[in-house]
Amino acid sequence: AGPRPPKALELLDERFEFLMEAGLLLHSVGIVVNHSKHHKHAYYIIKNSDILLGFMPMEIEIVALLALHHRKKYPNPRKGLLSRVPREFHERIVLMVAIIRVCIALDRRNTASAVESVQVLQDVETEACVLVATPGLNSEGMINDISFEMWAVRQELEFFSSVLGRDFSIVEGDRLEPGQEDLKGNSFLSS
Structure with missing residues (x-):
């Protein structure tokens, strides 16, 4: 048997991948207000603007939470804003936050x-x-x-x-230089 992907990844269907992409694209939108707390401002901007036309209110909340948790504190299902989201989404949101944080780190210099x-x-x-x-x-x-x-x-x-x-x-x-094989x-x- 070959390698198995982490079981947690089974939680991400196409819709959640799309929400994760939206969260990743919008994570720094709060910088226009304040750099040091841009994650908090990103949450507010995403939640309270019309930039996500076609998204359901819960999807907007999820995208906003992804932006909020892209830095500083990790999401905690028992307290904070994540507690406002139905439990069925908690594990997915935490997973998406973990992936987003690594993606952002891989492009740390933007x-x-x-x-x-x-x-x-x-x-x-x-x-x-x-x-x-x-x-x-x-x-x-x-x-x-x-x-x-x-x-x-x-x-x-x-x-x-x-x-x-x-x-x-x-x-x-x-x-690898052109022509070299990936070993x-x-x-x-x-x-």
């Missing part, structure tokens, strides 16, 4: 090019996973230094691992 790709390798025996982040190229064609992004992801991995129910780590992958270790399989 360049959308520091990290070119991320591959997930899973140990078939322990089910531990390694994120392999491949640096992108800068405007001069040089390989990006992604040490800041790597540090930022490591800050999120404990929460990410606990939500997904398995250990995750991150390593920087080598950029994978024997004990890890790409998922």
